[in-house]
Amino acid sequence: MGLPNETLIEMYRTMVLSRRLDERAWVLHRQGKIAFHISAIGHEAAQIGAAFALRRGEDWVVPYYRDLALLLALGLTPREFALGLMGKKGEPSSGARQMPSHWSLRRAHVVSHSSPVATQTPHATGIALGIKMRGDSAVVLTSIGEGSTSQGEWYEGVNWAAVQRLPVIFLVENNIYAISVRQEKQMAVAGAAGKAAGLGLPGVSVDGLDVLAVYEAMAAAVERARRGEGPSVVEARVQRLTPHSSDDDDRTYRPREEVEAMKAADPLAAFQARLLEGKVLAAKRRDQIEAEAVAAVEDAITFAEAAPYPDVSEAAYPVYAEDIRRG
């Protein structure tokens, strides 16, 4: 499969961890213990394929809310994720001020994004411009849903990156839906990759349920960016196996048969089967990875439940620059 076996297993391990944390978040929501969750279930292969194509910790990442697996691959710990879910002191994204999944992780070069979708795209382009002006070798990855590529900010950010030949990869996680709105109701082309040609940069569309297909497409785009040849759009065709968020009931707009058919092509199950068949992963190691993920989830939830909320005296931290020094 091209990559070293240990790398393939690490990809799988991170996908399993993401899935188990994500499932637990839904349970916590239904138990009334958290206010909100937005899920990566069905998107994990695309996110892991993308993360592993980067120099993690060196390259810059401007993600979007559905990127739990991506963040875990970049080093977010399960405890940090759980603190974020519960709005507890010490969560790294915003010091418990933002909604969960509005990621930020300074040590991993993950830059905070806002709730208005697509505003991260010009930010990523700006960071890439800074990298080019400094002559650094880093690249930028920014991700987005296909629905949000209909926003003006997406075109503005992608256009400017193409004009300036900036080192940035625009990853589109195309799950066909923008909450309840299907793709064909908001774009006249077959997918987001098709928008790239009109803006003057390469666009590829890959099977986002296949972690290695995404890795290959991303690795090519990253290398191109690092060589100074400019940006790319990489569209990963994924499946959202859950409602949009814990505030959504997708039974009102999509038939159960559609969701069941999607579940039959679960990217996690597919990767596991491929690793077992290829004798990269033995059943014993698979079970061990599973047990470790479950234990990590338990540890994270127990830790976060016992953690304090931020003290009111810290309300202005780290909102103002003078306070950032404290972090």
Ligand SMILES: Cc1ncc(C[n+]2csc(CCOP(=O)(O)OP(=O)(O)O)c2C)c(N)n1
């Ligand atoms: C500018 C703006 N409009 C509307 C919303 C509400 N909203 C949040 S997520 C979302 C759907 C985004 O769909 P897509 O880009 O396909 O990403 P997905 O959630 O499917 O991964 C919408 C409409 C928002 N956050 N920002």
Ligand SMILES: [Mg+2]
């Ligand atoms: Mg979508």
